Amino acid sequence: MEFKINKDTFVKALQKIQGIVEKRNTMPILSNVLIEAHEDQIELTATDLEVGMKSVYPTTVTQNGKITVSAKKLYEIIKELPDETISFATKENDWVEIRCGKAHFNIVGLSSEEFPYFPKISEERLIKIESALLSEMIEKTSYAICFDETKYNLNGTFVKAVAENDCSLLRMVSTDGHRLSIAEREFNGAVGPEMAKGVIFPKKGIFELKKMCEEENAEIMLGFMDNSAVIKKGNTVVVMRLVDGEFPDYTRVVPVANDKIVTVNREPFFHSLRRMSILSSEKFKGIKMDIQAETMVISSSNPELGEASEELDIAYNGTPLSIRFNAKYIIDVLSVLGESDVALILKDELSPAIIRPAGDERFTAVVMPMRL
Secondary structure (H helix, E strand, O other), X not given: OEXXXXXXXXXXXXXXXXXXXXXXXOOHXXXXXXXXXXXXXXXXXXXXXXXXXXXXXXXXXXEOEEEEEXXXXXXXXXXXXXXXXXXXXXXXXXXXXXXXXXXXXEEEOEOHHHOOOOOOOOHXXXXXXXXXXXXXXXXXXXXXXXXXXXXXXXXXXXXXXXXXXXXXXXXXXXXOOOEEEEEEEEEOOOOOHHHHHOEEEEHHHHHHHHHHHHHOOXXXXXXXXXXXXXEEEOOEXXXXXXXXXXXXXXXXOOOOXXXXXXXXXXXXXXXXXHHHHOOOOOOOOEEEEEXXXXXXXXXEEEOOOEEEEEEEEOEOOOOOEEEEEEHHHHHHHHHOOOOOEEEXXXXXXXXXXXXXXXXXXXXXXXXXXXXX
16 A cells, blocks of 8 residues: 655544544554555544544545554654655555655554454435534533443433424433533434434543534534444544443433522622632532522632632522532533523522523523532
């Protein structure tokens, strides 16, 4: 195999797959990238058996062929080469020769025969979704994904589409057992059987999908095959194995009896929580909110460091209430909201709280309080 390629193109191509390749080296081939050259293009494929990515790039191919090489090492080499055309060729015993300007590398590769199979994708069954819409929904839900490997059915985002009043709604839900986040948006597209039932995208796949959405504002094509989700955008296809298992019934977690509504300006609320949480430690990580008509006092105390409090103006006309939260959980919610005012919807000091942008029910965060 032999081809010549522009340095910028090769760097971008290799950078794109760095998040996919297997870091834990359970199988050496999974830390490699498969490079296939044919018909004036190269295809780069990486997989960790859970998430796989294939991208196609134009180049000048003088001899067809394929090889796998360490994705990390190849990226590090190409990134440091001068800004000139790169010549890439395979030699005997799966060695690879790279030339650029006066730089010359010979590196060890592995036979492409051992590389896992990447499925062929049929585009007919894919639906189109705007990448900006997906990016926003992932941003608003991914912070609540569970990272505890034992709760494998929470290690991802639940995605479901429902048809309501002649329009299709896309819903994304993430939870780690302490907080829950639900984002809902209208989209133009048919609701297939998998999406109607609901599927769990793995967390690694969700973060790769977010990266794809943010690259350029083009449509994402989404479909399903063999218990996997297929995502196509431009020259890149990602296939991710869906998480097995049932996602918990999140509708039962969202409180329906909360009737105390506190409206507060997001920016001062966000910064106040960050200031107050400085004095909370791992052992005393709670912040306390004392809420009464028109004012909320946020306070924290830590026997080892001291105490702090701050008063905020709010809109509230219910009975006084004191409630304690893990400050990080509320900060995480506020950091993904762009609206100027947020509503904190409470029932009592022991019941879960709802946080929403004021006047917008398309996003719901539920946060469990801490015991006072």
